[in-house]
Structure formats: C-alpha cells, structure tokens
Amino acid sequence: MRSAADLRGALARGLVALSGIAGGIALWWAVVTVFDVAPYVVPPPGDVWRSLTGDFGLLMDNLWPTAQEALLGFAIGNVLAIAIAIVFVHSRTVERSFFPVAVFVQTLPLVAVAPVLVLMLGNGMAPKVVIAALMTLFPTLVNMVRGFNAISPQTVELFRVMSASKADLFWRARTYAALPFLFTALKIASTSAVIGAIVAEWIGADEGLGYLIINATYNFQTPLLYSTMIVASLFALLLFALIGIVERLVVTWEDDG
Amino acid sequence: MLGPPATERTTAISIDGLAVAFTSRRTTVTALEGVTLDVRERELLSILGPSGSGKSTLLRVIADLIPASAGRVAVLGGTPASARRARAIGFVFQHAELLPWRTAIDNVKLPLQVGRRRAKAASGGEQADPRELLELVGLGDRADAYPRQLSGGMRQRVAIARALVTRPRVLLMDEPFGALDEITREAMNRELLRIWRETGTTIVFVTHSISEAVFLSQRIAVLTPQPGRLAGTLPVDLPADRRPEIRDTPEFVAVAAQARALLEGGARR
Numbered sequence: 001m002r003s004a005a006d007l008r009g010a011l012a013r014g015l016v017a018l019s020g021i022a023g024g025i026a027l028w029w030a031v032v033t034v035f036d037v038a039p040y041v042v043p044p045p046g047d048v049w050r051s052l053t054g055d056f057g058l059l060m061d062n063l064w065p066t067a068q069e070a071l072l073g074f075a076i077g078n079v080l081a082i083a084i085a086i087v088f089v090h091s092r093t094v095e096r097s098f099f100p101v102a103v104f105v106q107t108l109p110l111v112a113v114a115p116v117l118v119l120m121l122g123n124g125m126a127p128k129v130v131i132a133a134l135m136t137l138f139p140t141l142v143n144m145v146r147g148f149n150a151i152s153p154q155t156v157e158l159f160r161v162m163s164a165s166k167a168d169l170f171w172r173a174r175t176y177a178a179l180p181f182l183f184t185a186l187k188i189a190s191t192s193a194v195i196g197a198i199v200a201e202w203i204g205a206d207e208g209l210g211y212l213i214i215n216a217t218y219n220f221q222t223p224l225l226y227s228t229m230i231v232a233s234l235f236a237l238l239l240f241a242l243i244g245i246v247e248r249l250v251v252t253w254e255d256d257g
Numbered sequence: 258m259l260g261p262p263a264t265e266r267t268t269a270i271s272i273d274g275l276a277v278a279f280t281s282r283r284t285t286v287t288a289l290e291g292v293t294l295d296v297r298e299r300e301l302l303s304i305l306g307p308s309g310s311g312k313s314t315l316l317r318v319i320a321d322l323i324p325a326s327a328g329r330v331a332v333l334g335g336t337p338a339s340a341r342r343a344r345a346i347g348f349v350f351q352h353a354e355l356l357p358w359r360t361a362i363d364n365v366k367l368p369l370q371v372g373r374r375r376a377k378a379a380s381g382g383e384q385a386d387p388r389e390l391l392e393l394v395g396l397g398d399r400a401d402a403y404p405r406q407l408s409g410g411m412r413q414r415v416a417i418a419r420a421l422v423t424r425p426r427v428l429l430m431d432e433p434f435g436a437l438d439e440i441t442r443e444a445m446n447r448e449l450l451r452i453w454r455e456t457g458t459t460i461v462f463v464t465h466s467i468s469e470a471v472f473l474s475q476r477i478a479v480l481t482p483q484p485g486r487l488a489g490t491l492p493v494d495l496p497a498d499r500r501p502e503i504r505d506t507p508e509f510v511a512v513a514a515q516a517r518a519l520l521e522g523g524a525r526r
C-alpha cells in the first residue's frame with residue numbers, strides 16, 4: 001500500500017527532473033542560436049549528442065581508468081577516514097594533536113599537490129588514486145567524528161547504568177548514530193573522488209577522462225570536451241545514486257524527510 | 258557479597274548525610290545537602306520536589322552515575338557501584354532514551370547484551386523474558402515497531418520493560434510520566450502499581466506531581482529547592498488496591514494536603 005504511493009512519488013520526481021533537463025537543453029540551444037556563439041566555445045546540443053554517440057567507444061575506454069582511480073581512491077580515502085575517526089573518538093589527545101594535521105592537508109591546493117605526487121609516484125595510476133583518496137578523506141573524517149559523537153549524554157548514562165563497556169557503547173550506539181553521517185560523507189566523497197581523479201590526470205596521464213579533456217581542449221574538439229564532461233558527471237551521479245540506495249536499505253529506522 | 262546483615266535486611270537503600278555539589282570553573286552549585294533517608298525493600302517511595310530541588314541528582318547518586326560529595330549511600334548493603342555492577346539497579350529516564358535503530362523488543366533485550374556475563378549470576382535471579390515483559394507493559398503486539406512509530410506513553414512502557422529485564426532489585430524512575438498527558442499518565446500509574454506488585458521490586462519514583470506521588474506511593478519524601486534538603490517524609494496510609502476513584506476520597510485529599518504543606522513549608526524557608 002505504501003509502495004504504490006512511493007512509486008508514484010518517484011515517477012513524479014523523475015518527470016520533474018527530466019523536464020528540468022529538457023528545459024536546460026532547450027535554453028542551451030536557444031542561447032547558442034540567438035547569440036550566435038562560436039561552436040568551438042559552446043557547441044550546439046546536436047554536436048555534443050553526435051560526439052556522445054560517435055565517440056562512445058573512446059569515451060568508455062577513457063572512463064574505465066578514471067573510474068578505477070576514483071573508486072580505488074574513494075575506498076582507500078573513506079576506510080582511512082573511518083579508521084582515523086575511530087581512533088579520534090577513543091582518544092581526545094590524539095584528536096587534539098592530529099586534527100590540525102588533517103586540516104592542514106585539506107587546505108593544500110589540489111593543483112599544487114598533484115604535480116608533487118606525480119613526481120613522487122610516476123605517471124601511472126598511483127598518484128591519481130592518492131589524490132582521489134585525499135579528496136575524500138577530510139569530509140568523511142569530519143563527518144564520522146561528528147557521527148560517532150552524535151549520542152546524547154543520556155545514552156551514555158543508560159549504558160553506564162547497565163555497566164556496559166566502552167566497546168558495548170561503541171558497537172551498539174556510536175556506530176549506529178554515525179551511519180547517517182557516514183552516508184552523507186560518502187555522497188560528498190563520491191563526487192570529489194571523481195573530480196580528484198580527473199584533475200590528477202591533467203598533470204600527467206595517457207588515458208582517462210582528464211587526459212581526454214586536456215586533449216580535446218588543445219585540439220579544439222569542443223563537442224568531445226562537452227561529452228567528456230557529461231560522461232564524468234553521469235558517472236559521479238551513478239555513484240551518488242548507488243550510495244543513496246544503499247542508505248535507504250541500511251538506515252531503516254529514520255523518518256525519510 | 259551483597260547479602261546484608263540480618264538486622265538491615267529490610268533496608269534496600271540507605272542514605273546518610275548525603276551532599277552533592279557541582280563545581281564548575283567559577284561557581285559551586287549545592288544540589289543536595291544533609292539528606293538522610295532509608296528506603297525499605299519492596300517499598301514504593303516517591304521523591305517529590307519542585308524543579309531544581311535535586312531529585313534527579315539523588316537518583317543519579319543512587320545509580321552510581323555521579324559521586325556523592327559528602328555522606329554515605331548504601332544500596333542493597335553495598336556501595337552504589339557494586340549494586341550497579343551487579344546489575345541490581347534499573348533506571349527509567351524522563352525521556353525513555355530508547356535506541357532509535359532498535360525495535361521495541363530489541364530495546365528491551367539491550368541490557369542482556371551488554372556488560373559482563375556475571376551480571377546474571379550476581380543479581381541472584383534469572384533474567385526476565387523480553388517478550389513476557391513487553392506483554393506485561395501491554396505492548397506484546399508492538400514488539401517489532403521502531404521507537405518513532407510508538408507514542409510517548411508506549412516508548413516509556415518499553416523503557417520500563419527494558420529496565421526490568423535484568424530483574425533488578427531496585428528500580429529508579431526519574432519523572433517517567435512527566436511528558437505524558439493526564440489520561441495516559443493515570444493509566445500508566447495504575448500499570449506501574451500492577452508491575453510493582455507482580456515483580457516485588459523496590460521502586461524510587463521521582464515526580465513533581467503531588468497527586469501522582471500520593472496515588473503511587475507507600476511513602477513520600479519531600480525535597481526543598483536550592484539546596485535540596487529533606488523537608489520530611491510522609492506515610493501514605495491508603496489501601497494497597499488503588500483504583501482511580503481513590504483520588505476523590507477524603508483520605509487521599511488529606512494526604513495530598515499534607516504533602517502540599519511540606520512542599521510549601523520547604524519553599525518558604
């Protein structure tokens with residue numbers, strides 16, 4: 001009985017989103033035509049569509065390495081962040097001394113770090129994975145520290161009355177309290193990992209979406225540039241949506257807002 | 258060992274000259290001062306006092322959640338800490354404090370899943386069956402509901418079932434029905450009396466409702482505000498079988514008037 005209403009709601013939301021996209025494309029086409037924008041700056045939608053279909057093989061061949069780097073970086077960055085957050089929650093001293101380090105790493109400009117990493121790790125996948133991981137690490141760390149601490153003082157007292165151990169409190173309260181925060185963090189991380197991998201490929205790569213973007217720009221293949229952007233964002237969107245689905249399956253006790 | 262000497266066997270909680278002060282950076286708040294009070298085994302004693310009179314503080318000392326600044330507190334012949342570690346104390350908080358990610362039945366099971374195994378042996382009894390406890394509080398059919406799907410009164414009943422699952426000898430309740438409407442509250446009061454009779458637990462019940470205190474208790478301890486002192490204790494000589502109509506009897510009204518006098522006498526000082 002609920003699922004029928006759910007389905008109708010999802011359909012309605014899908015239609016709204018689709019009409020938004022259609023409207024955007026129409027506007028794009030109108031602006032390009034009315035103002036006579038040079039096609040090497042903003043190509044008309046038709047050209048981009050032809051590139052998307054015509055260069056499909058090329059796009060997919062280059063999506064694959066970027067996807068691998070992003071996913072690997074995503075996994076490493078998030079696992080590290082969660083591990084560090086667990087250590088922080090158990091030791092205020094460690095948190096106080098290492099949190100500033102994390103903040104410092106976060107403030108390093110990505111475009112400055114990337115070349116250094118390429119120098120250190122070579123031209124292969126490694127520096128891209130590291131940058132994607134770095135991009136995801138900080139937001140997840142901050143969210144998880146908050147999440148693990150998102151239990152009320154009364155919950156702590158409840159566990160004390162039951163003479164529960166610190167481990168009991170962690171595994172039966174803190175982890176659950178942190179789950180909604182984890183999914184928020186993973187959603188942020190899904191997009192930043194893809195951005196991280198692409199930007200890292202700009203510095204030095206012979207394949208990947210970032211490489212394709214640089215190449216297309218220098219060769220004035222603007223439609224290819226646009227279709228690469230679209231593929232990159234569709235990939236990030238797919239990750240984002242997958243995480244949303246897993247969240248709905250896992251966090252069943254919260255009201256869906 | 259928790260077994261008290263023969264002469265003290267009937268005293269469940271013994272409080273002697275208790276003082277509790279909270280010290281922050283600059284100020285010291287004296288929450289309780291010179292409180293001396295005994296709670297007999299299987300007694301239902303209410304602690305009545307205005308807001309800020311240290312009622313919660315008193316319960317929290319008994320439950321070993323905060324230390325006493327001065328004085329002596331004994332629970333079941335030992336220290337509050339030993340009683341807590343023996344899982345002899347159940348606590349019901351003002352706002353249920355259910356874990357939102359656990360269903361009603363899983364919330365009731367929580368105390369059986371944490372802490373040391375020896376809790377079972379030390380409390381001297383078997384653990385209660387979580388399902389039977391949910392039946393006892395009238396929620397047998399809502400076992401698989403999440404807290405957000407339950408009303409405030411239902412949540413509070415789950416919290417009571419959870420507090421009883423280790424078969425504690427002492428049950429501490431901090432304004433458990435304070436957030437409920439009057440109708441629900443009176444129904445919960447009757448249910449609590451039934452549970453108390455069926456389980457034979459010693460209950461210390463905190464409230465700032467005079468009529469709730471009179472209806473439930475065998476004895477009422479009245480606290481004065483800031484700092485909390487004992488204004489006096491008041492026996493409630495009403496029949497054990499308390500029906501809702503008892504609130505309209507002259508005996509009930511007389512006890513309520515005495516309680517009010519103690520409260521107001523305390524407030525004027």
Ligand SMILES: Nc1ncnc2c1ncn2[C@@H]1O[C@H](COP(=O)(O)OP(=O)(O)OP(=O)(O)O)[C@@H](O)[C@H]1O
Pocket residue numbers: 279280286287288306307308309310311312313314315465
């Ligand atoms: N952790 C704490 N730190 C500092 N002061 C506290 C703390 N807990 C209680 N107090 C103070 O002790 C006094 C008694 O508080 P307590 O919570 O015991 O009152 P209460 O009788 O339970 O009131 P209420 O009916 O509002 O719940 C208050 O003045 C309060 O500000």
Ligand SMILES: [Mg+2]
Pocket residue numbers: 312313314431
């Ligand atoms: Mg209180």
